[in-house]
Amino acid sequence: MRSLSTSTTVTRGLGILTLVGAGALVLFGLVLSPADEVQKDSVRLMYVHVPAAVTAYLAFGVTALGSALWLWRRTRSLFWDRLAGASAELGVLFTGLCLLTGMLWGRPTWGVYWTWDARLTSTALLFVLFLGYLALRRVQADPEVRARRSAIAALIAFVDVPVVHYAVDWWRTLHQGSTVSTLDPKIDDLMLFSLMLGMVVFALAYAWLVTHRYRLAQLEEMVDGRRLELAIEERRAEAELVVGTAP
């Protein structure tokens, strides 16, 4: 018999699929795909940098959707609040990785780790905004109150996502523009395949992690509920003892 955990047959299958995909990504990204004519081998950072960015968009999109559905009376349920919180944590994780890999790619390509370019600055702002969102979620409050203020904060923070995405079109930036979002991508076939594989693998990792993080949030609430019940029982027992011993 399996021990108790947040895993099920489906999540175990998803986890194995993610690991196999990660292995294939290493093979294609680091071995089989060719080096770039201009950027040489440093282009291989693209296969983790771009998927991290896209997965962060996905995670924050789910957070915004969950927040909006929580705020809408018809669909109000703590399910949406938990999903929003779990997804935001992953969004912050992938945004952090996007910033880190971007800096490591920027140094050999641009000559600097960091520049206050519109894309980089708006991404750093997104990271900080959702860190603040996660901090807000940790403030002790009634679950409904916490869910409401977190949902409003998430929707405000999400406004930065399109700013990050279109920053390369709206302003003159050092960061390159879109390479694959056009119908005629300006990229080698094997490089394109490796990039798409990266996006699929990161999306699988996101789905796997968000499921486990959601279940962990459920468990944390169950533990809090149990603690509250225990505290109420103890107070009741104390009260009965006081009444019983009163002259």
Place this chain on the structure above:
Amino acid sequence: MTHVAYIAVGWIAVFLVVGLYALSVLVKGRRLAQRFDRDDLPWG
């Protein structure tokens, strides 16, 4: 650093950070799940 070093640091950091995060979520989940009966777990 050489190009190879930047690539190595980037890729290792991604796998390490995601792996450690996954491990922490799984370990915390397992620890908390042990406090309940299987029937109490919504996915059990």
